[in-house]
Amino acid sequence: MSTYAAIGDLSFLLVEPSDTQKKIISKALEDAGIKQIEYANNIEETIVSLSSFPPDLVISSMYLPDGSANDLIDRIRSNTETENQCFMLISSERNREQLEHLRQSGVLAILPKPFDQKDLRRAIHATLDLIVEDEIDLEMFDPRTLRVLVTDDSKMARKHVSKTLNTMGIEDIQFAENGKEAIELLNEHEFDLIVTDYNMPEMDGRELAEAVRLDPALAHIPILMVSSNAEDSQLSNIAQEGVDAICGKPFEPSVVRQLLAQILN
Numbered sequence: 001m002s003t004y005a006a007i008g009d010l011s012f013l014l015v016e017p018s019d020t021q022k023k024i025i026s027k028a029l030e031d032a033g034i035k036q037i038e039y040a041n042n043i044e045e046t047i048v049s050l051s052s053f054p055p056d057l058v059i060s061s062m063y064l065p066d067g068s069a070n071d072l073i074d075r076i077r078s079n080t081e082t083e084n085q086c087f088m089l090i091s092s093e094r095n096r097e098q099l100e101h102l103r104q105s106g107v108l109a110i111l112p113k114p115f116d117q118k119d120l121r122r123a124i125h126a127t128l129d130l131i132v133e134d135e136i137d138l139e140m141f142d143p144r145t146l147r148v149l150v151t152d153d154s155k156m157a158r159k160h161v162s163k164t165l166n167t168m169g170i171e172d173i174q175f176a177e178n179g180k181e182a183i184e185l186l187n188e189h190e191f192d193l194i195v196t197d198y199n200m201p202e203m204d205g206r207e208l209a210e211a212v213r214l215d216p217a218l219a220h221i222p223i224l225m226v227s228s229n230a231e232d233s234q235l236s237n238i239a240q241e242g243v244d245a246i247c248g249k250p251f252e253p254s255v256v257r258q259l260l261a262q263i264l265n
Contacts, residue, residue, distance in 0.1 A: 006128055011036040011053075015046050015060040015072065021113075025059065025090060032121050042066045047075055050082050057108070057127045062091035062098070070098075073105045077156050084163055086127050090115055103228040103249040106160025110250060122252075129253035135169035136257055139265045143169035146264075147190060150175050151182040151208065152197040152226070157249070161195055161226070164253050168260070179203030183211055186218055193264065198227035205243075213242035222263045226251060 012034055016022045026037055040046040042065045060069045069089050076082045089102055092113040099110055109123035136143050150173055152158045158175050176182035180203040198205040205225050212218045228249040244263040
């Protein structure tokens, strides 16, 4: 199946109360090859639509008549039938604190208004990456036997990282809520890779990476750091302290695939 044909098969639900924005975003989606677009004006309409016809991707505005995208993602993630729903935000909101909750909730992309068509296409391809399973090609590992420790204090983030790894054929995944729990698991089990968040209580990602590198029994394990502040100079310093790669939130499948191939090969 060609990529274009696969993209044309995707179904989207656009949650946008503004008729003008609906037209603008719909036109951009159609130009990108999306043919199936349904609409909702608020959170309640979205929840009803998800229960009857779940789409491949929900695209939402930040502010809705009955709440915000943060409220909507919480409703979606708290329901076992919709918790894995792919979600993307298109918003003029620039406040980092307002966007942080969505980043931690495993959204595929956060696009500004006005958005770039290239960024929209990238988010569409990320949706496709999560739907179509494609085993990652590694020289030294069979992805199905790769042992991964995912460390993040956000349950939603852990689930999203896990789902992303699953699409690459990686199934043996254990979880820790902070660096302290991770160290306990690392001392009890063998792992081939650590994927860790940066900001965590008790023991953060930097402290975890430092502890791993100082322990001769663990120092060989590659570390992928995930952070919503991936461009910060502070994180650049961390990369020099033994983290093999740094990935931003949203956790984009194609970028993760590339980084894993790089650090595991």
